[in-house]
Amino acid sequence: MITTKTIFTILATTIITALIVYLLMKPKKTVDVPDGVRSLTSICMDYDTVTPPTLTSKMAQAMVAKYGSTQLNNIQTAPSNAVPKDAKSIWFDLETLKQFLYRVEISAKKNDSLKRNLGVRIYYAAYPKNDEMKRLAQDQTDPNFTMNSDYENLHTLVMIPTISDREGNNYDFNPLDAATYDGFTRMDKEKSSPMTNGNYSILSLGTSGPQTAAGNSIIARNRGELSPPAYSNGISF
Incomplete structure (x- = not known):
């Protein structure tokens, strides 16, 4: 006579086996690589543990605006050799x-x-x-x-x-x-x-x-x- 415990063991074994088979047979994710390019990992480093460099949006805005009002403005409005649409x-x-x-x-x-x-x-x-x-x-x-x-x-x-x-x-x-x-x-x-x-x-x-x-x-x-x-x-x- 098959007990409830035996049925549970069979079901658990079946599920685990099916999961292992699925993971082994599951297609691997692929990355689109441009034509003529080989996928190499020996050069590209993993910087996951390095804090990414950032700027606040306020600082970026201030720096770009400063360039626009000074250097770019001087280039575009220079008395000679001006580049109006630089x-x-x-x-x-x-x-x-x-x-x-x-x-x-x-x-x-x-x-x-x-x-x-x-x-x-x-x-x-x-x-x-x-x-x-x-x-x-x-x-x-x-x-x-x-x-x-x-x-x-x-x-x-x-x-x-x-x-x-x-x-x-x-x-x-x-x-x-x-x-x-x-x-x-x-x-x-x-x-x-x-x-x-x-x-x-x-x-x-x-x-x-x-x-x-x-x-x-x-x-x-x-x-x-x-x-x-x-x-x-x-x-x-």
Whole structure:
């Protein structure tokens, strides 16, 4: 005769077994990865235990407003060389930023550089006249490089990778070129001549088409969106 206890034991065993089978057979969640991109975890670190950096909205608003009423206003109303519709913001998609940082880090890693020695210097910059920009664009090695004529004279930024020495000095360098790992400014004239003479592409980040390093190239990235001229309902400050 089957007792209530036996029935309960059979039911519990059946439920537990079914749950284990379900968990084992359950499809794993997948993450959409852009074409041509491999899913790697050896570079991306887990910063879950690090307090995220934040600003109060009041401080962010004050800082943006201060720039608008001083530097931006001076640029737009200057007696000479004024840029009446100069940009007040630059936008990058997250994948572009991640790709840039990945290229800096993986290239340096291949050359036995420590990640803690790496950084990024942000240069304030401005687009040349369109005629000059067209001439400069002809020297780009990346077939995907694009030029936006609406960006003529507008300010932008260019991010250049840096590497630090033992004293903590940060030098601009090219992660793809081992000859630059002491910094561009400390290279001898013979090694630095390709860069100073013109067509030395850089791994950097700014706003336009991407520039990838090939042969005689620095990792530089110049890809994003200026506003204005672009308009976005998402701008809060």
